[in-house]
Amino acid sequence: MIESWLIDDGSTAPVSLETVLEVLQARIGRGQLETWLSSSSGRALAVVTNTERAMVMLLEEEGDPGEHAVDPGANGSSEGFMLASGQHDEYPNEDTVPIGEAFRIVDHIVSKGSWPPDARWVADR
Template identity: 65%
Template sequence: MVESWVFTDSAVSAATALDVLRERIASGQLETWLTSSRGRSLAVISNTERAMVMLLDGEGDPGEHALSSGASGSSSGFVLVNGQHDEYPDEDTVPLTEALRIVSHVVTTGSPPADTAWSIDI
């Protein structure tokens, strides 16, 4: 069975997922979670310029996140649904266009792009 991804209760294609993410970010909803039919979760937390992209295998999994290897500095403005404002090292986030490419690839293939660096969270 092919893995499908949902925002709430309806499956989405990669194109729809990107449209929803863009709309949510434009409206100030900077934390978005997708859930797969296999129980995995894909999170995108943005500050409108960069994004923390996390992939978790299931409940309780610390997951992994996309990296911008070699990036320096940090960025703030990552606002969680609970109102918490986070700042992340730029190395632990990716430019928003790259985040959208990663999401599209994961929703389409079930795995991150081979050319994207990832850190396994412990």
């Protein structure tokens, strides 16, 4: 059984596989640059973006340091990652991915339950 996912914004209805990217893009368009999704199996998927790059994290359970998508060899760092708390973060570009890649990764995790086979990621455990 494929797990279902909820946007952690008080929603009680699962986000459909067909609309998860539309929902994510709409939230970013409204300036909501941090999005957490929780799965029916207890996992969490986070996307924090500055609209150009994104930190994508997958956690197996509460308290898990998780895994995050990487862009090996990317130079520099980017700022403008605004958390829901109002905190502004800056991340090395190698610890984030271009926004299009982030959408592809999220789509695959939500639909298949795992990282895309060709995605680069590291475990933070």
